[in-house]
Amino acid sequence: MKMDLANKIRSSIFGAILGDAMGVPIEYTSRHENSLCSVKNLLGYGRFDHPVGTWSDDSSIILCTTESLCSGYNLNHLAETYCKWLFEGYWTALGYVFDAGLTTCLALDRLHSEGSVSCCGCDSEDDNGNGSLMRMLPAALFFHNNNFDDFMEKIHDISSLTHSHPRTIIGCGLYSLLVLELITNNDKEEALRSAVSKTLEYYNRFDQYKNELCHYMRIFSLELLSLNENEIHSSGYIVETLEAAIWCFIKNDSTYQILHSATNLGLETDTTGTVAGGLAGMVYNLDDVPQEIIQSLARKREIENLIRKFSDIVISNT
Numbered sequence: 487m488k489m490d491l492a493n494k495i496r497s498s499i500f501g502a503i504l505g506d507a508m509g510v511p512i513e514y515t516s517r518h519e520n521s522l523c524s525v526k527n528l529l530g531y532g533r534f535d536h537p538v539g540t541w542s543d544d545s546s547i548i549l550c551t552t553e554s555l556c557s558g559y560n561l562n563h564l565a566e567t568y569c570k571w572l573f574e575g576y577w578t579a580l581g582y583v584f585d586a587g588l589t590t591c592l593a594l595d596r597l598h599s600e601g602s603v604s605c606c607g608c609d610s611e612d613d614n615g616n617g618s619l620m621r622m623l624p625a626a627l628f629f630h631n632n633n634f635d636d637f638m639e640k641i642h643d644i645s646s647l648t649h650s651h652p653r654t655i656i657g658c659g660l661y662s663l664l665v666l667e668l669i670t671n672n673d674k675e676e677a678l679r680s681a682v683s684k685t686l687e688y689y690n691r692f693d694q695y696k697n698e699l700c701h702y703m704r705i706f707s708l709e710l711l712s713l714n715e716n717e718i719h720s721s722g723y724i725v726e727t728l729e730a731a732i733w734c735f736i737k738n739d740s741t742y743q744i745l746h747s748a749t750n751l752g753l754e755t756d757t758t759g760t761v762a763g764g765l766a767g768m769v770y771n772l773d774d775v776p777q778e779i780i781q782s783l784a785r786k787r788e789i790e791n792l793i794r795k796f797s798d799i800v801i802s803n804t
């Protein structure tokens with residue numbers, strides 16, 4: 487199945503939001519609980535007691551990134567839009583923020599009070615959560631036509647607004663390169679191999695990244711592809727979220743199967759669903775996702791309009 491870029495943009499951003507919305511009610515459940523009662527549909531309530539179709543910070547920050555990039559790349563504007571989300575509930579499902587990560591909150595609070603994008607990102611070892619990984623999808627799509635080094639620098643700068651530890655930078659780079667490969671290649675394993683090779687070649691050029699590459703060895707060695715589900719961890723640690731998302735993406739053959747697989751891993755269900763759903767939509771369309779699930783997404787019409795506008799801009803820049 488071949489999809490044009492407009493379809494890939496729509497399916498991937500919707501895929502990410504669907505993964506978030508499917509994961510929200512069962513966030514931090516265990517895999518064992520989910521195996522007893524596998525989540526087959528978009529549920530409501532659960533952990534945050536919100537109605538069906540409610541998405542969380544993952545989608546908010548994707549939508550903020552998507553909207554900001556529609557008016558061109560401007561780090562200050564991106565930062566202002568993220569602050570508007572956190573402090574005013576902008577691009578939220580219900581008009582208020584829930585489920586925001588600690589590193590993101592600390593960095594945006596610093597950004598808000600200091601007004602400078604140059605040193606707001608948190609860079610300690612404890613700041614390697616998945617908070618910036620979740621928003622890389624629209625950035626990778628928007629910059630896909632840039633030359634390689636510019637592409638990588640922009641991805642890094644967007645992550646560094648909140649998360650600037652080298653390990654997180656590598657994770658965002660790898661994910662974005664995989665999205666980039668999937669624009670022109672629907673062979674998932676081939677795209678992964680190519681993204682891995684480009685990631686290693688690029689980050690080995692810089693001393694600050696070299697020592698961090700070992701943390702992604704299960705992906706770089708492609709050992710990940712032969713692991714069983716019980717060897718996949720689905721925590722909020724960027725390495726484990728990325729491993730879980732890529733594993734679900736490779737092991738399943740439709741958007742809805744990938745979303746099921748990712749959310750039923752338990753723990754960080756919303757972000758694993760978001761990251762995996764973005765990859766799923768790059769290869770598969772949304773045809774096997776029941777319409778009632780897509781229709782039940784909060785602010786579905788506004789999301790649809792934003793994606794259409796973003797897609798037109800990305801394609802006109804191509």
Ligand SMILES: [Mg+2]
Pocket residue numbers: 542543544585756757
């Ligand atoms: Mg969330």
